[in-house]
Amino acid sequence: AHHGFAAVVVLNRRARLPHAAEVIVLTTDSRQDSPSVARRRVRRACEWLRMRGVRVLYKKMDSTLHGNVVAEVEAIRDAAGFACALVCPANPAQGRVVRRGVLFVRGKKAAALRAHFAAQGLRQATAIRLPVRAGEISAAIRSKARFLIADAVNRRDLACLARAALDAPAPALLAGSAGLAATLAELLAGKDAPSTRRS
Secondary structure: OOOOOOEEEEOOOOOOOOOOOOEEEEOOOOOOOOHHHHHHHHHHHHHHHHHOOOOOOEEEOOOOOOOOHHHHHHHHHHHOOOOEEEEEOOEHHHOEEEEOOEEEEOOEEEEEHHHHHHHOOOOOOEEEOOOOOHHHHHHHHHOOOOEEEEOEOOHHHHHHHHHHHHHOOOOEEEEEOHHHHHHHHHHHOOOOOOOOOOO
16 A cells, blocks of 8 residues: 555455455464464465456565464465465564574574474475575576575565566565565555665
8 A cells, every 4th residue: 555556455255355456465364273274274365366366476474483484385385376485574674684594683583594494394495695686586486496585684685586576487476574565565566666686
């Protein structure tokens, strides 16, 4: 909405969507569920969105990693036909950055992402390290890596991730916090985003 889109939050999937809706926010309410239940809910949500012609999907996750991140990201990636998932929980505006694969919250180490996601069942991941470069991200996507974990410490890094996913030759799912979501919205709205032309 901040970037001019008509946005609607869906609380009841049986309700009729407004015709003007350009962005649909749909909760799976699965943070406290078991991974298997979370996967089922996410797959149903993907089907619901597909039936309504939604073309761009974004997986919003908690920037401090609460919930079934791996189960839900992998479920969306597979159900919606994405080649890979590009995952970054950074939200620099709230003091949450990812450096060398470690999430820091206001300067304090919160989690080593690879270990955290491995504990949730992730078997293999590819790292995108600082400085974030479009060429490196594109190469990782082309390499058929299925789960990319990216560093980001500022808006330029987030913009580079979002642009690389949008421009990828194979469909890439963006999964992140409100920081990456806002950057994606800015790019989709065609507004000036921090320069991403570093390769």
